[in-house]
Amino acid sequence: MENKQTTKYAPGFEDAIYKTWEESKKFAGTPDGRKAFSIAIPPPNVTGRLHMGHALNNTLQDILIRSAKLRGMNVKWAPGTDHGGIATQNVVEKELAREGKNRLDMGREEFLRRVNEWKQLYGGSILEQLKKLGCACDWDNIHFTMDETCSRAVTEAFVRLYEEGKIYRGHRLINHCVRCGTALSDIEVEYKDEMGKLWYIRYPVAGEKGKWLVVATTRPETMLGDTAVAVNPEDARLAAFVGKTLILPLTGRKIPVVADSAVEAAFGTGAVKVTPAHDFTDFDIGVRQKLATIKVIDEKGTMTPLAGAEFAGLNRYEARKKVCAMLEEQGFLEKTEELKHSVSVCYRCGEAIEPMLSLQWFLEMKELAAPAIKALDDGRVRFYPGHFQKPFLNFLGEIRDWCLSRQIWWGHRLPVYYCRDCQSRSSGEEAGVIVSAEKPSKCPVCGSADIFQDPDVLDTWFSSGMWPFEVFGWPEKTPELEYYYPTSVLVTGHEILYLWVARMLMMGIKFAGDIPFSDVYIHGIVRDRHGKKMSKSLGNTIDPLKVTSKYGVDSLRYSLTKQAVPGHDLLAAEENFIASRNFMNKISNAAVVVEREGFEAVVDMAKAESLADRWIVSEFSSFIKSAEDAIDSYDLARYARVMWEFFWGSFCDWYLEILKLRSGGISAGIVRRIFRETLIVMHPVIPFITEKIYGRIKGADDPSSIMDCAWPSAEVSFPGAREDMSAIFELIQGLRNIRSRLAIPASAPVRIIVDTEEAFAKKLSEAEYFILPLTRAESLEFGPAPGSGAANFATPFLKCSVPVSDIIDIKAERARAELEIEKIEEHTAKLEALLTNSNFINSASADVVEQKKELLANFNSKKEKTAEFLRSLDA
Ligand SMILES: [Zn+2]
Ligand SMILES: [Zn+2]
Secondary structure (H helix, E strand, O other): OOOHHHOOOOOOOOOHHHHHHHHHOOOOOOOOOEEEEEEEEEEEEEEOOOOOOHHHHHHHHHHHHHHHEEEEEEEEEEOEEEHHHHHHHHHHHHHHHHHOOOOOHHHHHHHHHHHHHHHHHHHHHHHHHHHOOOOOOOOOOOOOOOOHHHHHHHHHHHHHHHHHHOOEEEEEEEEEEEOOOOOEOHHHOOOEEEEEEEEEEEEEEEOOOOOOEEEEEHHHHHHHOEEEEEOOOOHHHHHHOOOOOEEEEOOOEEEEEEEEEOOOOOOOOOOOEEEOOOOOOHHHHHHHHHHOOOOOOOOEEEHHHHHHHOOOEEEEHHHHHHHHHHHHHHEEEEEEEEEEEEEEEEEOOOEEEEEEEEEEEEEOOOOHHHHHHHHHHHHOOOEEEEHHHHHHHHHHHOOOEEEEEEEOOOOOOOOEEEEEEHHOOOOOOOOEEEOOOOOOOOOOOOOOEEEOOOOOOOOOHHOOOOHHHHOOOOOOHHHHHHHHHHHHEEEEEHHHHHHHHHHHHHHHHHHOOOOOOEEEEEEEOOEOOOOOOOOOOOOOOOHHHHHHHOHHHHHHHHHHHOOOOOOOOEEEOEEEEEEEHHHHHHHHHHHHHHOOOOOOOOOOOOHOOHHHHHHHHHHHHHHHHHHHHHHOOOOHHHHHHHHHHHHHHHHHHHHHHHHOOOOOOOOHHHHHHHHHHHHHHHHOHHHHHHHHHHHHHHHOOOOOOOHHOOOOOOOOHHHHHHHHHHHHHHHHHHHHHHHHHOOOOOOOOOOOEEEEOHHHHHHHHHHHHHHHHHOOOOEEEEEEOOOOEEEEEEOOOOEEEEEEOOOHHHHHHHHHHHHHHHHHHHHHHHHHHHHOOOHHHHOOOHHHHHHHHHHHHHHHHOOOOOOOHHHEEOO
8 A cells, every 4th residue: 555655745855865965975076088067166154054045056056066967977066165254253253242352352363263163163064054955065075265275275376476576565545444453355345325414614725814615525534634625627616726725624734725637526616625545536636646645543443643632532433523513613614414425334344434544465456357358258258147247347347456465363364474674674565575385484685583474364355266276276286177177157146246256267367277167157136025135134034944844955946946037036935935845746746646657667759659648758858958958048947947837737737637547548658757857857956856756766777866867868759749739738728718617517518519620630539538538528529610509719720619508598698798898898998097197197106007007908808808708609
């Protein structure tokens, strides 16, 4: 007797299957003669916990890896984690704060010990979670961006770039996060709109009593560091001021009025204050106009002594209040305005960025960017979808030097050392600098042993930028690097295109000698059911592992994949998971039906004889082609959709229903073969259920795991069978419509009269064995329509009539339909009047107008259907 427990789809069986894959080394990749297919995983942050974004990103990669393997390629998916620089340091600092400690009291060594301890404890968990999702990563080769291999690669790259003169140390304006206490690169800065104020301040002209220039600013506290006022050289209104001297209020310092084309004459009063030490545009003006830089805010966001005794020691917001109060008191404040403006904030903690002059390490980017731009222009690197490519190229074209140094402790320490003796003799930016992979024992210039290492660490994206070749052992020329690099595709969200993808492209070409990947597959983000971004603070996050334990891993994977239209966002809604679980149930139930067919040998599909068999073989061939095409174009949503359409629509709803009728011509060998091979084509998306069922139905000579099966061929197809069957399905569907529209009772004897060409009539007769039971009809006859007392419809191949006068009251049905049309017409008339009323159109919102138009379209189509029904019903 059959055990029901084993056939119903019930989650919880996945771990055992995963274990057998892992134990039999199904995921390991070793170079051989086959074509290689490789992916370097976007390394999750070592502090990370699996969220829906990871689930999506890794499911998509897993589908590509598994399908490439089934299609005969040698695959390798290189896994690992990123040390995550500031992000990780912030997490550990928060933990310390709960214990009442901070890293500065603790000291560098002790703090790093704590971070490492933390990493040991929680660092592997995200990789374990990826296993729960079924990810086929090569777990024998896990990397961490701070492990020995990656650290060596990072040092090597830094030293080479320095020796080539591309890395330099200099005083430049950088983005500084006061909370994180470190410099950030330009693209680690985010922008948010805020309501703020615009202050108009009078700067008196020296020696001309009662005359002043008014400047407008959103950050009045920075005026303490002003070293000029600038106007546009074309601005006739202000031309007379150029060359004059102003008295900077509150300080009494004298500053010049300069002409610079960077000034927008339209902004504020046309005159702008210039603070080269705290604003990027002003810094550039300062360089051009040879202005002094006065740093009035320090790294903690506190006013420096250069801001003046009254302000030194205040934080920047207190200073702002005091500056404004004093300006007002002393009559320098002309007016204030409310203003919505964009504020730059730290991408890690959201604190307002403080641009400031600082001594940092930079990487020249122009030369590195040029070959990356060329690779995109040549089409050697392609984006899916392509519309992300243009802004990406613009970014590369306008790239600025990259500030590499970070004033944090967790990361790759710069391979930079300083000789104290040399530094004491010279104060230049490069004085006493020694860049070396190993710590030098003495200074190569003066021989002194008084040497210390730079305290800064590298931007975390420096090592991530080398990820696609680091994971294969670069700078060693390993067989893996040779064989698996360049990787085949990068799967990523669009939010890290500049931070990460651009760097990988540039570093890959520079160091590994080739592009790191040819294809970049960009997916959307997973939002909540209302389309809101999921976040802890909104409390709308959904834990993917809770979804998998409730609905099964394959249901989660299928739900995500089905929505993964490249570049489009997805919704994590309960009903999607339920729909996917229903699909898994359908597969489980179908397996039971197929198993009843016994275990006879697999047959040659080309030898299919019956119409139903030839049709399903052809449908299957078309399904394989669509699946391959969807995979090759990274449209995995389409892949999931054609799975559903073929398996549920063609295979279950038609083919298995016909099979169940038991009377004609379906070959058990074809059923089993189609089912087995469909499992293979579906396996990449839903690996667990397909492996489980495969295990039950595989033959003695089949591989033990579905992962080792060969992708089926789409070669065999019978185009005529597809045409015939779809004509038959149209007939069946038409008959079903009549039954439901007229509410014909199941027990009523229904006759079908078909008027068609002789050749097609013959085919219908052959198919009678399933047409009659599927429409609950009594008989199929051929001949002209009776002309009265029947319901009729036509398809391109036939005219069909069903005599109904004995079953229903045709007059009453017609009257009912006529009444329905009348009612619909009342509604449409009102809607049409509304939509041509200009008052309504002008006052209603676009959404409402759209809704009304849609409603009208619905009524019209309903009316059309009812009218058609009326026409089909002969009195
Ligand atoms: Zn920050
Ligand atoms: Zn020296």
